[in-house]
Amino acid sequence: MSREPLTILFADVTDSASLFEQRGDEFARETILHMLTLCADSVQRHQGRVVKTIGDEIMATFPAASHGIRAAVEMQQGVSGNTQFLRERVGLRIGLHHGQVLLEDGGDVFGAAVNTAARMVGLAHRGQIVTTAASLQGFVPCADIVSRSLGKVHIAGSREPIDVMDIIWQEESGNTTSFQGLDEQEDSTGNTCLILRYAGGVTELGDTSPPLVLGREPTRDVRVDAEWVSRTHATIEFRRGFFVLTDLSTNGTFVLMGDDEAIRLHHDELLLRGKGSISLGQGHEVDLSLVLDFECH
Numbered sequence: 001m002s003r004e005p006l007t008i009l010f011a012d013v014t015d016s017a018s019l020f021e022q023r024g025d026e027f028a029r030e031t032i033l034h035m036l037t038l039c040a041d042s043v044q045r046h047q048g049r050v051v052k053t054i055g056d057e058i059m060a061t062f063p064a065a066s067h068g069i070r071a072a073v074e075m076q077q078g079v080s081g082n083t084q085f086l087r088e089r090v091g092l093r094i095g096l097h098h099g100q101v102l103l104e105d106g107g108d109v110f111g112a113a114v115n116t117a118a119r120m121v122g123l124a125h126r127g128q129i130v131t132t133a134a135s136l137q138g139f140v141p142c143a144d145i146v147s148r149s150l151g152k153v154h155i156a157g158s159r160e161p162i163d164v165m166d167i168i169w170q171e172e173s174g175n176t177t178s179f180q181g182l183d184e185q186e187d188s189t190g191n192t193c194l195i196l197r198y199a200g201g202v203t204e205l206g207d208t209s210p211p212l213v214l215g216r217e218p219t220r221d222v223r224v225d226a227e228w229v230s231r232t233h234a235t236i237e238f239r240r241g242f243f244v245l246t247d248l249s250t251n252g253t254f255v256l257m258g259d260d261e262a263i264r265l266h267h268d269e270l271l272l273r274g275k276g277s278i279s280l281g282q283g284h285e286v287d288l289s290l291v292l293d294f295e296c297h
């Protein structure tokens with residue numbers, strides 16, 4: 001057994017329980033293995049080592065935080081660009097931390113740094129990469145990978161709270177805006193039909209429709225071609241009696257419903273109700289021709 005500095009990464013498949021329930025054990029397991037294989041390939045390409053896989057989670061180590069972050073970004077890009085994963089409503093959340101670990105002869109690692117990395121993945125939402133500010137020391141952000149603070153959190157065994165960072169991994173040219181969470185909204189009545197109008201086209205979703213994917217990529221169901229729109233920006237899906245808008249983007253999604261003030265989502269969800277409009281990446285006032293109108297019935 002030896003002690004050495006390593007970056008520990010955990011990548012966890014999100015919504016896997018629903019996948020097993022809705023699609024069956026064999027299909028769900030095959031889908032999860034596909035995603036974990038994608039992650040393992042990224043680990044190897046960035047000088048890392050897969051320590052083990054546990055159910056729907058993979059654990060890996062890297063010689064430096066820069067290698068781990070590059071691998072994590074590649075994982076998220078691979079998952080976000082995979083139509084199958086989007087359709088099956090599964091994603092990836094990643095947490096990592098760099099520190100001293102105990103390395104066993106068999107390759108497993110232990111220590112406070114491992115516990116901190118596990119805490120980071122527990123803080124992450126789908127599509128996020130969360131790490132500690134200490135892990136970023138000496139790592140120079142570049143055009144396609146920048147970070148922002150998520151504040152301080154308490155870690156078991158640590159006397160003081162630690163600074164936590166969100167890695168913004170999307171390849172965007174627009175400005176980045178600050179992080180803001182929003183609790184899921186509640187409503188009393190459900191809908192079974194949503195009509196979305198954009199650029200002269202009409203898209204109708206029902207209670208059995210697959211998730212509708214919005215984004216700048218030409219292969220998305222509804223394409224909004226603007227520099228501040230992410231390639232895979234947001235999805236709309238029917239869930240438990242409601243149509244749910246989920247933001248997956250860098251710059252957030254802005255929603256107007258009725259006479260309410262505009263709501264900004266970022267890596268969060270919102271129940272759509274009544275009539276309203278959606279603007280991807282910027283507020284409605286920036287370009288009205290890029291606004292999507294919706295109506296729930």
